[in-house]
Each structure stands twice: as C-alpha cells, then as structure tokens.
Amino acid sequence: MDRALAFILMGLVGYGIGSIPVGYLVVRFARGIDIRDYGSHNIGFTNVLRVVGLGPGLITLAGDVLKGLLPTWWAAVVWGGRGQPWPVVAAALGAMLGHAYSAYFYARERRFTRGKSVATGIGALVGMALGHQIPWAGVILPAVMWAGVVFGPWLTSGRFGFVSLASILAAITVPVVLLLAGAAPPYLLFSVAAASFVAWKHKENFFRLLDGVEPRFGERVPVPAVDRDIVVCGFMIHPLTFDDFWQPRRFGWMRTLARYPLVRPAIDGLRLRIRPMKLDVVEGIRLADGRRVHVYLFGAPLLPEEIRRMPALAVKR
Known part of the structure; x- marks a missing residue:
C-alpha cells in the first residue's frame, strides 16, 4: 500500500x-x-x-x-x-x-x-x-x-x-x-x-x-441528579474596571503587557475567548429543610457592559 x-x-x-x-x-x-x-x-x-x-x-x-x-x-x-x-x-x-x-x-x-x-x-x-x-x-x-x-x-x-x-x-x-x-x-x-x-x-x-482552586485527585463533585441532599448554584465574579483584571494570579502576569497600546487590542481579543472558570466554592450553608448548599464562584474577564452586550460569553462552557 x-x-x-x-x-x-x-x-x-x-x-x-x-x-x-x-x-x-x-x-x-x-x-x-x-x-x-x-x-x-x-x-x-x-x-x-x-x-x-x-x-x-x-x-x-x-x-x-x-x-x-x-x-x-x-x-x-x-x-x-x-x-x-x-x-x-x-x-x-x-x-x-x-x-x-x-x-x-x-x-x-x-x-x-x-x-x-x-x-x-x-x-x-x-x-x-x-x-x-x-x-x-x-x-x-x-x-x-x-x-x-x-x-x-x-x-x-x-x-x-x-x-x-x-x-x-x-x-x-x-x-x-x-x-x-x-x-x-x-x-x-x-x-x-x-x-x-x-x-x-x-x-x-x-x-x-x-x-489555588484546582481539585485534588479523589475530591468528589456533588451531582444534583444523584446527591438529593445538596443544592448547587453558581455566582459570577467579574471585574468592574480594566484595572481589576489583574487581581487573579492567572491574569496578573499580563499587567505589564497591558501598558503598551499596541498590545491592548490583543489582550482584549484574548479576554473574549476565555470561558468562565471555577474560582472557589462556598460551603457550610444549610436550607430550612436540611439540604446543604454549594455555591460555586465563577470568574470571567468580562466588564459589565461586555456581559450586557454579549451575555452568551458569560455562560459559555
């Protein structure tokens, strides 16, 4: 052949x-x-x-x-x-x-x-x-x-x-x-x-x-369809101004690059391609019926006006 x-x-x-x-x-x-x-x-x-x-x-x-x-x-x-x-x-x-x-x-x-x-x-x-x-x-x-x-x-x-x-x-x-x-x-x-x-x-x-929010081997994720005693919900965290982008360590390394006008458009284009990511989870909350609540905190490098203009980006997975 x-x-x-x-x-x-x-x-x-x-x-x-x-x-x-x-x-x-x-x-x-x-x-x-x-x-x-x-x-x-x-x-x-x-x-x-x-x-x-x-x-x-x-x-x-x-x-x-x-x-x-x-x-x-x-x-x-x-x-x-x-x-x-x-x-x-x-x-x-x-x-x-x-x-x-x-x-x-x-x-x-x-x-x-x-x-x-x-x-x-x-x-x-x-x-x-x-x-x-x-x-x-x-x-x-x-x-x-x-x-x-x-x-x-x-x-x-x-x-x-x-x-x-x-x-x-x-x-x-x-x-x-x-x-x-x-x-x-x-x-x-x-x-x-x-x-x-x-x-x-x-x-x-x-x-x-x-x-510092990556799950370790063996850590289980609650499944609403299986874990009936757990209620899962999400909360979106996002920057309010362009200067707020650099607070997470995952984006902090780009702070110096963003000072250059020629690089700013490239960073803006990159931001809009990043999916919302899990940042942390809040536990210890219980409802009146005894069910536990897991609140997942998600972050996306999107400004408020960008979320209003392109809402699909905020829920992209």
Whole structure:
C-alpha cells in the first residue's frame, strides 16, 4: 500500500476508534445523566471519578486507554515492522484527536465535546511499545512521574496531588525520555506534538493551579441528579474596571503587557475567548429543610457592559 494512503487510512481508523465516547456512555448507563453537564464537563477518567465514582471511572480509564492502544498497536504490527513509522504515528494522533474532538457528538449535536486525551495518549504509547517501535522506558518513566505527583503528597500530607499537574509533567517527560533513548524521529515528533496538545488542553487547569482552586485527585463533585441532599448554584465574579483584571494570579502576569497600546487590542481579543472558570466554592450553608448548599464562584474577564452586550460569553462552557 502507498505510504500516503496508509497514513491517511490509519489516521481515520484511529480517529474513528478515538471518537467512541466511553465516559459519556458509561455514565449514561450507570447513572442516566450526561457527564458533560457536571464537574469539568469532560468525558474522561478524572471527571467521571469525581462525579460518579471509582467503578465507572476505572471502566472509563480502561476504555480510553484501549482507544489509543488498539489502532496504534495494529499499525505498529502491520507497518512498523516494515520500517514505516508514519502510519503508526497517524493512528496514535488520530485516536487522541478523536477523543478530544469526537465525531460521535459532532454527528449528533454539531459540536465537539471536551476531552484531554491523556489516557488515550497513554494507550498509544503502550501500543507503540508493544509493537517494538519505542522503548518501554517511554511508557514506564512518564507513568512513574504521574504516580509520583498524584500519590507522593499523600505520604507527607495525607492528601493526594493534582491529576492535571501530573498529566502535564508526564506528557513533557515522554519526549525527553524518547530523545535520550534515541527513538526514531517520527516517534519523537509525535511525542512533542502529543505533549504540546495535552498541555494546551490543560490550560484551564493550569490557571486554577495558579489560583489555588484546582481539585485534588479523589475530591468528589456533588451531582444534583444523584446527591438529593445538596443544592448547587453558581455566582459570577467579574471585574468592574480594566484595572481589576489583574487581581487573579492567572491574569496578573499580563499587567505589564497591558501598558503598551499596541498590545491592548490583543489582550482584549484574548479576554473574549476565555470561558468562565471555577474560582472557589462556598460551603457550610444549610436550607430550612436540611439540604446543604454549594455555591460555586465563577470568574470571567468580562466588564459589565461586555456581559450586557454579549451575555452568551458569560455562560459559555
């Protein structure tokens, strides 16, 4: 088969398999709710774990790993052994893109869902290693990094670490390990592209880490459809003047740039593309009937007149 055709074919196969929304289907079957309406709105392991529990979370994790493993391993067996690494890379990238931008949801709703492709990327690396395309160190060392960041803090503080931080650091570890191990250039390029993609998909988590409001591993999110004794509501926090933008740490680094007139339009354009993000949660409130109230505080870099003029931006998710 022509190499270009093999590249396209395996990319499509990977994308098709990666588009299967395992977490969405598992939660629909287990709880009858749409996981995209809760927590971080993602369909992956971490959000399923927080919202629904360990069992559905583990099933989601296994399914997402297999989405990356199966097409990549197949491509590695068929083409990798013939000295054709690019179809293997295409299958891996296709699976990751399929998870993050599922054709399943686009066909039904004309919109993509939100996914970070970490588990699917892990599966792709395992498929490459099983197919003898990369050394196992490219899988094991990032996994050790992930586990150390998530479970290491528990040994000293009794609290788990942050999955988002662990995922970013583990993703960055992959190209470093493959470079030191002398992996073939196509796989090294894949690891750089995948690490960049994972880091970009975690940008909101990174901002929450800066502000100290990122949930830790294992922290559960109340689900109104399941937790009948909890009432969930939201409260929007937004700046009143342009100078108020820099109060959160996630935006404070832009204060110096905003002083330059040529940069101001770019910052304004960036602001209008940022979705409202969770800043904190207020607890300890009880209603007369005994139900607990969780008030989620959301922040958006929008001025009052901008919210009145473009109200859809204030509720964009």
